[in-house]
Amino acid sequence: KQEVTQIPAALSVPEGENLVLNCSFTDSAIYNLQWFRQDPGKGLTSLLLIQSSQREQTSGRLNASLDKSSGRSTLYIAASQPGDSATYLCAVRGNYGQNFVFGPGTRLSVLP
Amino acid sequence: GAGVSQTPSNKVTEKGKYVELRCDPISGHTALYWYRQSLGQGPEFLIYFQGTGAADDSGLPNDRFFAVRPEGSVSTLKIQRTERGDSAVYLCASSSGTSGSLGANVLTFGAGSRLTVL
Numbered sequence: 001k002q003e004v005t006q007i008p009a010a011l012s013v014p015e016g017e018n019l020v021l022n023c024s025f026t027d028s029a030i031y032n033l034q035w036f037r038q039d040p041g042k043g044l045t046s047l048l049l050i051q052s053s054q055r056e057q058t059s060g061r062l063n064a065s066l067d068k069s070s071g072r073s074t075l076y077i078a079a080s081q082p083g084d085s086a087t088y089l090c091a092v093r094g095n096y097g098q099n100f101v102f103g104p105g106t107r108l109s110v111l112p
Numbered sequence: 113g114a115g116v117s118q119t120p121s122n123k124v125t126e127k128g129k130y131v132e133l134r135c136d137p138i139s140g141h142t143a144l145y146w147y148r149q150s151l152g153q154g155p156e157f158l159i160y161f162q163g164t165g166a167a168d169d170s171g172l173p174n175d176r177f178f179a180v181r182p183e184g185s186v187s188t189l190k191i192q193r194t195e196r197g198d199s200a201v202y203l204c205a206s207s208s209g210t211s212g213s214l215g216a217n218v219l220t221f222g223a224g225s226r227l228t229v230l
Contacts, residue, residue, distance in 0.1 A: 043224055
């Protein structure tokens, strides 16, 4: 059974810092991995999707990498801003199912 | 519609009552997912529809939970004999398909239905 963990559980940084969020999964037989953002009381917004054959995806100040063999993905946020404050979740889809298994999330606070 | 719409946004009910939660996905999206999220945790998979059929209902916790999607668009999650442990935010997501193009796997979530069982 796939299990997804995220470290750290919470992170507080001053504005302007570059930061890395980590996601680990136990079963490397994945089809793809997505990073989401969730604001308090809101649904999830997809940020980046990486197919299993890809190593990384970039969107603006966000860069997500995938190392399938080691069961790890990282989300890199450059030049963080207070508006980046949210909970970031990763989710993996296995090769043999259609559902996504989510991690517990990292709660990010960017201080002005 | 422009996004995934979920109603009601909040539902308070008493233990033992029956509840229905509705999801209206993005028009044309064939794949629809239901998830449940408790405070401080990631979403937990409940059920996945491809078109009208439930392709994977392995996440439904017990037979009190049931979901339908009779015409392949709107879906209803039904919970019988609600228990206090059912209290959570129920999230619905849709996508354009299951494989193929990259965009087919991008999930668009609704804002959720917060269920409180007293």
